Amino acid sequence: MEFRQHVSLAPFTTFEIGGPARWFAEAATEADVEAAVDFAAERKLRLFVLGGGSNLLVSDAGFDGLVLRIALRGVQVDGAVLSAAAGEDWDALVARSVDAGLGGLECLSGIPGTVGGTPVQNVGAYGQEVSRTICTVRAFDRTSGKWVDLSNADCGFAYRRSRFNQGADRDRFIVSRVTYALGQNAPAAVTYADLKHYFKNRGAAEPCLQQVRAAVLEIRLGKGMVVSPQNPERRSAGSFFKNPVVASSELPRIAAAVDVPEAEVPRYPAGTAAVKLPAAWLLERAGFIKGYRLGAAAVSSRHTLALTNQGGATASDIAALRDAIQARVRQLFGISLEPEPVWVA
Ligand SMILES: Cc1cc2nc3c(=O)[nH]c(=O)nc-3n(C[C@H](O)[C@H](O)[C@H](O)COP(=O)(O)OP(=O)(O)OC[C@H]3O[C@@H](n4cnc5c(N)ncnc54)[C@H](O)[C@@H]3O)c2cc1C
Numbered sequence: 282m283e284f285r286q287h288v289s290l291a292p293f294t295t296f297e298i299g300g301p302a303r304w305f306a307e308a309a310t311e312a313d314v315e316a317a318v319d320f321a322a323e324r325k326l327r328l329f330v331l332g333g334g335s336n337l338l339v340s341d342a343g344f345d346g347l348v349l350r351i352a353l354r355g356v357q358v359d360g361a362v363l364s365a366a367a368g369e370d371w372d373a374l375v376a377r378s379v380d381a382g383l384g385g386l387e388c389l390s391g392i393p394g395t396v397g398g399t400p401v402q403n404v405g406a407y408g409q410e411v412s413r414t415i416c417t418v419r420a421f422d423r424t425s426g427k428w429v430d431l432s433n434a435d436c437g438f439a440y441r442r443s444r445f446n447q448g449a450d451r452d453r454f455i456v457s458r459v460t461y462a463l464g465q466n467a468p469a470a471v472t473y474a475d476l477k478h479y480f481k482n483r484g485a486a487e488p489c490l491q492q493v494r495a496a497v498l499e500i501r502l503g504k505g506m507v508v509s510p511q512n513p514e515r516r517s518a519g520s521f522f523k524n525p526v527v528a529s530s531e532l533p534r535i536a537a538a539v540d541v542p543e544a545e546v547p548r549y550p551a552g553t554a555a556v557k558l559p560a561a562w563l564l565e566r567a568g569f570i571k572g573y574r575l576g577a578a579a580v581s582s583r584h585t586l587a588l589t590n591q592g593g594a595t596a597s598d599i600a601a602l603r604d605a606i607q608a609r610v611r612q613l614f615g616i617s618l619e620p621e622p623v624w625v626a
Pocket residue numbers: 295329330331332333334335336337351367392393394395396397398399401402403404405406445454455456457505506507508517518519520623
């Protein structure tokens with residue numbers, strides 16, 4: 282394995298932003314992962330694990346440590362159980378599951394990044410989350426120095442959260458393989474409003490897995506939420522803010538802040554006496570509408586929740602837009618928006 286110095290990180294991120302890594306290496310095997318951990322320990326370097334770079338904002342100064350890009354490959358199918366190495370492309374795996382007639386991942390079509398990135402923030406979209414299908418995550422435990430096989434319960438999954446990105450165990454594990462238990466001949470999942478609407482308009486009562494995958498890709502393309510050269514809004518990290526959960530008792534105050542009837546505040550149930558608010562609605566009401574621009578950083582013209590690099594933006598430009606949005610939403614609604622992408626500095 283080669284350890285290179287001063288490698289620009291921008292080309293490894295979907296934002297196409299970021300300064301250099303002091304050290305950079307690619308792990309193609311589990312032995313490479315161990316060698317990289319040893320390399321960093323010997324030199325007292327911080328170690329950052331890089332997947333597809335689709336949920337990151339790398340600072341302009343870069344990362345003064347070792348960036349380890351996960352490039353382990355290999356997929357195994359055993360009946361309805363799909364096991365993939367962490368460096369495999371996520372969307373290619375979803376396509377493969379759909380082609381094999383295995384249900385459970387079809388709504389997660391078109392999400393960029395690697396297999397190893399999916400358990401980290403419990404990737405979810407259009408009514409599915411990987412926490413519903415992951416059965417084991419194989420990872421190197423940097424605390425014990427051993428390889429471990431974590432069960433679904435061990436991963437502590439919640440909305441956009443897991444043991445891998447929260448609390449004391451954040452950054453403790455380097456994922457090498459994820460195993461998903463899928464449904465053989467399972468009906469395709471059409472629970473999300475956008476998808477229901479799509480199929481209702483086309484008169485398709487029971488769409489198959491392929492049809493759901495195609496629909497999700499089409500809806501995503503319309504919202505500019507795919508990384509493709511044809512998409513002018515492609516330089517982003519997807520949704521930039523998590524949807525906040527607030528007490529239901531807060532709704533009258535939130536409605537009054539923007540002078541609308543309480544019934545007009547969109548919300549989804551989120552446990553006892555709590556609701557989840559669409560962050561996109563808060564942004565729009567706070568004046569950050571589609572296409573809002575601050576220098577070379579902008580709110581996507583197709584999707585309010587995606588902050589984009591319009592070409593030549595720096596991490597500071599994106600951070601300035603992030604800060605402006607957070608400050609205004611806090612001032613207007615008293616809500617602190619939590620960014621979804623990981624800040625790398
Ligand atoms: C256009 C677009 C659309 C998106 N849509 C969605 C969506 O619908 N739903 C959704 O949930 N997300 C979405 N995302 C965000 C992103 O694609 C996912 O979070 C993805 O799973 C990140 O994977 P990655 O390999 O790119 O991880 P990276 O961005 O490289 O890393 C993200 C975090 O995971 C850690 N990590 C990555 N790989 C490993 C590993 N092998 N072991 C340990 N830690 C690791 C990193 O250290 C970092 O903390 C979108 C992003 C974009 C650009």
